[in-house]
Amino acid sequence: MKKYDEILIGSGPAAYKMANLLAQTDHQVLVIEGFEYGGTCPNYGCEPKIFLEGAARTVLQSQQLLGHGISQPATLDWKTLMQTKLNRFDPWPNETREIIKKSHDIEDGYAKFIDNQTVEVNGHQYQADHIIIATGQTPNVLDIPGKEYLHTSYDVLSLKELPKRITVIGAGFVGLELATLVAAAGAEVTIIVHSERVLREFTKAEDEALVAAMKQRGIKFSFNTNTQKVTQEKDGLVVTTDHGEVKTDYILDATGRRPNIAKLSLENTAIKYDRHGIQVDGNLMTTVDGVYAIGDVVSRKEPKLTPVAEFEGQYLVDYLLGKTKQTITYPTIGQAAFTYPEVARVGVNADEVVNDSQYQVKTFPLKFSSLYAGQNDQISSLTLVFKDQQLVGASEVGDYAADDINNFLPIIGLAIDGAEYRQKLMAIYPTLGDKVGSLLP
Numbered sequence: 425m426k427k428y429d430e431i432l433i434g435s436g437p438a439a440y441k442m443a444n445l446l447a448q449t450d451h452q453v454l455v456i457e458g459f460e461y462g463g464t465c466p467n468y469g470c471e472p473k474i475f476l477e478g479a480a481r482t483v484l485q486s487q488q489l490l491g492h493g494i495s496q497p498a499t500l501d502w503k504t505l506m507q508t509k510l511n512r513f514d515p516w517p518n519e520t521r522e523i524i525k526k527s528h529d530i531e532d533g534y535a536k537f538i539d540n541q542t543v544e545v546n547g548h549q550y551q552a553d554h555i556i557i558a559t560g561q562t563p564n565v566l567d568i569p570g571k572e573y574l575h576t577s578y579d580v581l582s583l584k585e586l587p588k589r590i591t592v593i594g595a596g597f598v599g600l601e602l603a604t605l606v607a608a609a610g611a612e613v614t615i616i617v618h619s620e621r622v623l624r625e626f627t628k629a630e631d632e633a634l635v636a637a638m639k640q641r642g643i644k645f646s647f648n649t650n651t652q653k654v655t656q657e658k659d660g661l662v663v664t665t666d667h668g669e670v671k672t673d674y675i676l677d678a679t680g681r682r683p684n685i686a687k688l689s690l691e692n693t694a695i696k697y698d699r700h701g702i703q704v705d706g707n708l709m710t711t712v713d714g715v716y717a718i719g720d721v722v723s724r725k726e727p728k729l730t731p732v733a734e735f736e737g738q739y740l741v742d743y744l745l746g747k748t749k750q751t752i753t754y755p756t757i758g759q760a761a762f763t764y765p766e767v768a769r770v771g772v773n774a775d776e777v778v779n780d781s782q783y784q785v786k787t788f789p790l791k792f793s794s795l796y797a798g799q800n801d802q803i804s805s806l807t808l809v810f811k812d813q814q815l816v817g818a819s820e821v822g823d824y825a826a827d828d829i830n831n832f833l834p835i836i837g838l839a840i841d842g843a844e845y846r847q848k849l850m851a852i853y854p855t856l857g858d859k860v861g862s863l864l865p
């Protein structure tokens with residue numbers, strides 16, 4: 425049986441980071457990938473999503489400026505847009521595979537554990553000093569009658585023809601972002617939400633502003649609604665809920681993502697996991713010595729995002745090479761939904777501390793600034809949270825919320841106060857950045 429220094433199971437951002445760093449060492453490494461090399465983010469996640477969002481944003485911005493100097497709003501040709509997406513992204517998995525293969529051994533197939541130390545793929549068994557599970561998450565599929573008619577984000581991001589009526593079940597990041605995209609392209613969209621709110625990571629006011637803007641563009645929401653079944657009828661699909669029926673042509677099941685562990689045969693090991701993923705200690709080691717987990721497959725409170733997955737990949741290489749003995753400490757993490765308007769946040773959520781006298785919450789409408797007025801953006805609003813005069817939280821709903829909130833990450837992460845900021849930094853004018861100095865006490 426061949427023995428390696430490291431076996432990486434998966435090749436998404438977490439494992440790819442490790443593979444790149446280990447390529448600079450003399451370690452013998454095996455990378456095992458069961459599907460598309462590069463994983464979710466570059467192939468069927470963040471990257472194609474933001475690529476498609478470019479054209480959708482242009483359409484939505486032109487609609488917003490109708491009567492404000494724009495007389496003819498842009499329209500989106502889905503087929504052409506999708507072809508440009510496929511041209512760009514289709515070669516990526518193979519290119520990534522070739523890059524990894526230059527430095528490491530690879531196996532194309534799904535890995536499973538035979539016991540605590542042994543992994544099997546394509547009938548070959550392997551052992552290593554360190555086995556790293558980096559298998560990410562996979563979309564949840566509702567277990568209801570007619571589930572064969574449900575599609576995932578993977579399908580939508582490669583959809584060649586745009587259906588007339590699209591129903592989205594679930595209003596998390598993926599559901600709202602993809603609903604924004606297909607609605608901008610001209611589909612009639614209904615979103616079924618099982619609770620009374622969308623993105624709970626944001627303030628109630630922010631998610632209400634987002635929902636109001638989406639509704640204004642004709643997107644329908646059905647809150648507090650549970651989906652019961654899907655049936656095929658002669659003029660399309662019917663989604664039956666506890667609040668009536670929705671007639672539709674296509675259904676995106678965006679009810680969440682779960683740890684991608686089904687194929688690993690963890691029952692052959694002592695590796696423990698829960699519904700959020702594999703349990704690890706402060707060094708990312710699982711409950712089995714020498715077996716680690718990184719990226720989305722880990723059970724942790726930090727959000728499941730590409731930079732977090734890469735950070736864990738970097739940490740684990742440093743730890744295994746003896747460059748650090750510390751337990752992992754996560755940096756200040758920013759988060760956004762690329763809807764229209766966007767919502768973005770970092771640090772303390774204002775709603776959670778609004779009645780706590782230790783904190784001060786301030787909200788600033790942005791529509792008075794020429795930058796936002798020039799977009800006819802009427803709803804942009806920035807909320808800042810301070811504790812002892814120090815900024816500890818920032819969130820925004822607005823056309824450029826993701827970029828805007830990036831301005832606040834260093835202030836919170838490096839604990840910079842207003843005086844230091846104004847003394848040392850002068851941001852580009854006129855952007856949100858140039859206002860930051862005057863917003864800090």
Ligand SMILES: Cc1cc2nc3c(=O)[nH]c(=O)nc-3n(C[C@H](O)[C@H](O)[C@H](O)COP(=O)(O)OP(=O)(O)OC[C@H]3O[C@@H](n4cnc5c(N)ncnc54)[C@H](O)[C@@H]3O)c2cc1C
Nearest residue numbers: 434436437438458459463464465469535560719720729730
């Ligand atoms: C639609 C969508 C949009 C997103 N947008 C953003 C965004 O804007 N910003 C952001 O930061 N994050 C975003 N994410 C999340 C981001 O994609 C993930 O956080 C990131 O890909 C996690 O990386 P990972 O390496 O942990 O897992 P993945 O990228 O999921 O990679 C895991 C790999 O393991 C492979 N695998 C699974 N089981 C096995 C097995 N048994 N054997 C061998 N291989 C196996 C899989 O095939 C996959 O290639 C988005 C996700 C989705 C779905």
